[in-house]
Amino acid sequence: MHHRYDVLVVGAGGAGLMASLYAAKSKNVSVAVISKLYPTRSHTGAAQGGVGAALGNVNEDHWEWHMFDTIKGGDYLTDQDAAEIFSKDVIEAVYELEHMGLPFSRLPNGKIAQRKFGGHTKEYGKSAVERACYAVDRTGHMILQTLYQQNVKAGTTFYNEFQVLDLIIEDSVCKGVIALELSSGEIHTFHAKSVILATGGYGRVFKITSNALSLTGDLMSIYYRKGLPLEDLEFYQFHPTGLAKLGILITEGARGEGGILRNDSGERFMERYAPTIKDLAPRDMVSRSIYREIREGRGVGKEKDAIMLDLTHLPKDIIESRLPDITDFARTYLGVDPVKELVPIQPTAHYAMGGVPTTIDGEALASEDGTLVRGLYAAGEVACVSLHGANRLGTNSLGDLIVFGRRAGLAAAKYAQKAEFETLPNNPEAYSKGLIERLRNGSGTDNVAKIRKELQDSMMMNVGIFRNGKDMEAQVQIVKELQARYKNVSVTDPTARYNTELVEALELGFLLDIAEAMTASALNRKESRGAHDREDFTERNDTEWLKHTMAYRDFNNPGNVILKYKPVVLKGETLHFVPKPRVY
């Protein structure tokens, strides 16, 4: 099957749905969205705590403070032009969501409610500030629902349950997308003037993750397979509070409402690590502090590998009215009632700061010197506009979706208005058909689930919260071995319709690519910054490493990666913040 759209959005989470709405608002532009799930199943729906914007509804707040917090939180790897646009635009974007009907929680005066969150401060670090606009503890769910509703209203065309197999890119021009329709097993060609990638992250490369089973880095991998670079993959965020063993997210809003982390002796240990804002320090610092406690023998549980989140001092009605979903998770999965008992938590793989490099308008970058892949855009977690730098602040992912999803949608539509449809190559489906043929007709017997599990276990051990050269060198070899074994994988299910075995085999291929690029990027960065924490290079080194990694596949040496670098943008349009030591 062959389709033609001016703008094609891949992915139907917050960024994709915002992009499609804005592309559709532009004149004379046809828009469609393809997604491997039903849009309402997208992982934006799992976000809980809030979207940060300096509305100042509870206490005085300014976009300049938000910009500073974002840059400092990102350990100065944040591009400051992106941070300035973001912290200004997110205010208007939040109001816009409200105008779309999003049911924010409210203050007694009728305004949008706001609460505290990690790393958000007033007066450039003096004390915590209420910046997270929230809708109970299902803010992401409400954003996803609202944006889907608005797309229904706008009559957006959706292709649900389509697995993307390939991007058609020739001579640095993107011409479309090849995808597998899961319900029929048929391969479709989507011919487009511009394509927006919005497919989210790849948490499933790790053993313990808050991410959905579907988050396997598909479009990052496909981009990388084209010989194009992935930016800053070494920066991967572990959220401090995942439910022990399960990794299910417990929002930072729980600490924003006054929750406290305690070790085995009941000590509030964050006082030692971040004396000013304590439990509301940024995620990288809290995650590391938790692991230090565990490593030094102060963990709890059978294996002493968890830490306790204490909400018991909060009034029952606050817990049940502002945190009902996470209360339900603790009760359902651990049989623990947060009203009366402490909740065992562990850091959980949560968010990719890196991804497809883009300009502030979401244009995909083909290299470190700023050349573009014309007609290709990216927004949300799949993208790296480098708003989050080395560590994302809580609530800034939802803000990122709406601000940069909108910018990408507008830019892609504007481009499509002027561009012509490019001629497709002969037989554009050839690569995709070959990919599937290989998996379907392979004679190998290795098992997808076993390889995936070995990948997830080893990435967690070797490229997790604490890193060192020796472990990561070992991981490079492990990934190469797993890639070799992946060649012996074959799909045994011959059925065309809903062949989910085939999908999982494809996804494993994507994950292995990401692991390759990520491990190499992390191994080469010889410093500690944000989420990238090295035991053999413990200090941040601005002289040598205040720069973004650009990782390219080395086609001449399979399994190897070519690393290049580009400078961090150190000033915004009007403000700039000089890198300083990061203390809270």
Add this chain to the structure above:
Amino acid sequence: MKVNVKVQRFNPEKDKKPSWQSFAVECEPGDRVLDLLNHIKWYMDSTLTYRRSCAHGICGSDAMLINGRNRLACKILVKDLTKDGGTITVEPIRGLKVERDLLVDMEPFFDAYRAVMPFFINDDPAPAGERLQSVEDRAIFDEGTKCILCACCTTSCPIFWVNGRYLGPASIVQAHRFIFDSRDKGSDQRLKVLNQNTGVWRCRTAYNCTEACPREIPITELIEEVKRAVLYQKV
């Protein structure tokens, strides 16, 4: 512990009708039913087909009939269903066409959703900041905002089984969420849709929907509120 997972299988490319297949699965009492299905798919029979994504009860992909009740496979634990050596039966949700094994055609469900105009309607110029809403007004429609569109409610409704054109509880919940939102001005249009013979009057208050909802939304109560709104054509 070990449990026997009895799964309904159906592959229209080779089967004329559904059949049952059993798998003996080693598991922990705290495992989710989704963990059992994943174990079967990954290590025992790769052809087993179902939807899943978030695995913790908020995306709504894995609604299925487990031990005779509609639930999310990721939100029900083994220990809450059976003991060591027991049996867990898993079937597709009812009233929608089975595409393969536990996976059903969701299109009619989303068609019904779209029919009730499940989006905010207010054509007045928006203010510079937010439209104000009191805490109390926000609370009136809170329950409906929890809906994850998993279809557990609609596919547990006997009326829906008999007449697939009934909009069903999930759609009415979605309509309720907007009808009772103090900022919305589209209620008249929605109430007209809900007053048609596919609308709220089909509901016979069987409470199956409320019992099935994995998000504990008091669905029957919300449907009653919508019925009253239709009757008096006002909110």
